[in-house]
Amino acid sequence: MPSLSDYLRSSIWARDLPAEALERVCAESFEKASPAGGYVCRRGEPVEHWIGVVEGLVKICAISPDGRTMTFTEISGGGWFGEGSLLKSDTRKYDAIALRPSHMALMPRATFTWLLDSSIAFNRFLLNQLNERLAQFMATVEYDRLLAPEARIARCLAMLFNPHLYPGIEARLHLSQEEIGFLCGVSRQRANQALRVLEDAGLLKVEYGSITALDVQGLMRFGE
Numbered sequence: 001m002p003s004l005s006d007y008l009r010s011s012i013w014a015r016d017l018p019a020e021a022l023e024r025v026c027a028e029s030f031e032k033a034s035p036a037g038g039y040v041c042r043r044g045e046p047v048e049h050w051i052g053v054v055e056g057l058v059k060i061c062a063i064s065p066d067g068r069t070m071t072f073t074e075i076s077g078g079g080w081f082g083e084g085s086l087l088k089s090d091t092r093k094y095d096a097i098a099l100r101p102s103h104m105a106l107m108p109r110a111t112f113t114w115l116l117d118s119s120i121a122f123n124r125f126l127l128n129q130l131n132e133r134l135a136q137f138m139a140t141v142e143y144d145r146l147l148a149p150e151a152r153i154a155r156c157l158a159m160l161f162n163p164h165l166y167p168g169i170e171a172r173l174h175l176s177q178e179e180i181g182f183l184c185g186v187s188r189q190r191a192n193q194a195l196r197v198l199e200d201a202g203l204l205k206v207e208y209g210s211i212t213a214l215d216v217q218g219l220m221r222f223g224e
């Protein structure tokens with residue numbers, strides 16, 4: 001696992017920052033560990049930090065009062081989340097849960113705001129980050145309304161390999177078939193059927209508790 005300083009300095013948003021800005025970020029940020037199944041942050045909490053995944057895997061989800069879950073996405077090593085909540089100064093609207101033992105980098109709100117006020121490069125990164133997220137969620141709505149379940153699941157999985165949002169994503173995704181159903185808006189049984197179709201097409205490999213993407217571009221084009 002990289003040190004916190006190395007992780008911060010290697011992050012996409014840090015590449016164009018001056019040395020003195022990076023020094024301040026490194027001095028004011030800190031690390032937090034979460035066990036598998038533990039909450040990284042919870043819905044309704046005040047938003048006091050921007051969160052990066054140093055190592056591990058974090059699921060961003062919403063849980064209804066009756067226990068139903070909707071998974072929005074998962075964040076692997078190198079990814080950051082929570083910038084929208086910080087910009088709105090609102091309470092958090094989702095839960096973030098570690099899917100395996102994970103280490104997070106937490107940048108305090110004051111540091112985040114200082115970068116926002118002082119760095120054109122950081123603002124440019126945030127614009128790209130928010131634009132990528134908007135494109136992702138617009139595509140999710142489009143796929144939900146226009147595509148058959150097999151193509152919808154293929155496209156949703158392919159989107160998890162966005163290099164800007166998920167720079168450390170691995171070919172093997174630690175998602176259960178139930179979680180894939182939540183992510184793509186289908187039942188677990190329908191997700192199972194669709195994954196078998198995609199596996200037979202040579203696009204992915206299905207294993208217990210995970211899938212391995214064999215052809216990301218093929219997943220994105222499936223159903224055309």
